Amino acid sequence: MSGKQDAGPRIALLVARFNSMITGHLERAARERLLREGIAEDRIESFHVPGAWDLPQAAQWILSEGRHDALIAIGCVIRGETAHFDYVAGHASDGLGRVALHKDTPIVFGVLTADNAEQALARALPSGANKGAEFAESALSLVALRDAVWELDEP
Template sequence: MQNANQGRAANLDGDGLAIGIVQARFNAELTAKLAEACLAELKTLGIEPKLITHVTVPGALEIPVALKAMADSEDYDALIALGCIIRGETYHFELVANESGAGVTRVSLDHQLPIANAILTVENEAQAWARAEDKGRDAARVAVEMANLMDELE
């Protein structure tokens, strides 16, 4: 079987793509930085602002529910999850990190819809700040590339 896109550069042309973003409000300053970088990159990639739906939810555990509602609508070419989970002194970090990640993956697989998971899971706030801008930009690029790839594969 021939690999159709082997050796080709990623298709980052966002023209005409509809993107949904779900942003957690917990650790709001950090997730706002993720969103700012993500939205700026989506614009750079040619996504029209009117084709971007950006909603917020309380925290990372609520992200998959909102993603599922967006996926159920069949209005989007790709989705983006933005959040930040910082390790604390209890097991709660592992629970939130694992369950939010599993939920995002399940929605993506159940709907065969690309979801760029930019829910940061870090040891401390300094690590989160060091990653927020790059991960926000990366999420936009992943969403556009995967939306285009899924279109090619259909």
């Protein structure tokens, strides 16, 4: 699939609901940046999963349909008193990496990992350094790079 359509590439926003106060801000910022970059609203599709653990499997399902030019996986894992943080963050990172290597569709790793809620909020609130816009920029850059590489093969 090429991102050269007049309305722009099709972008999937895959968002974990856990820590939704944070992931909601990230999703909104990503969507707003995509719109500012000229991507039509109907080219941006949101999907939601319970938590960050579920992101890799859902990403695989979504990308298997072949309808999207990029996927932004958004989640937030905050360290607690047990090793659960390490398992969830590691699974999300490793799983999304494996899916990315087996698909020709760029996947942006938009999972915040923080020691506490304050750190996560500082990276998600509109008044702070909201990373959602950066995730959107990364997706568009990767689509452009992939398309440029693919064009090298054309006669």
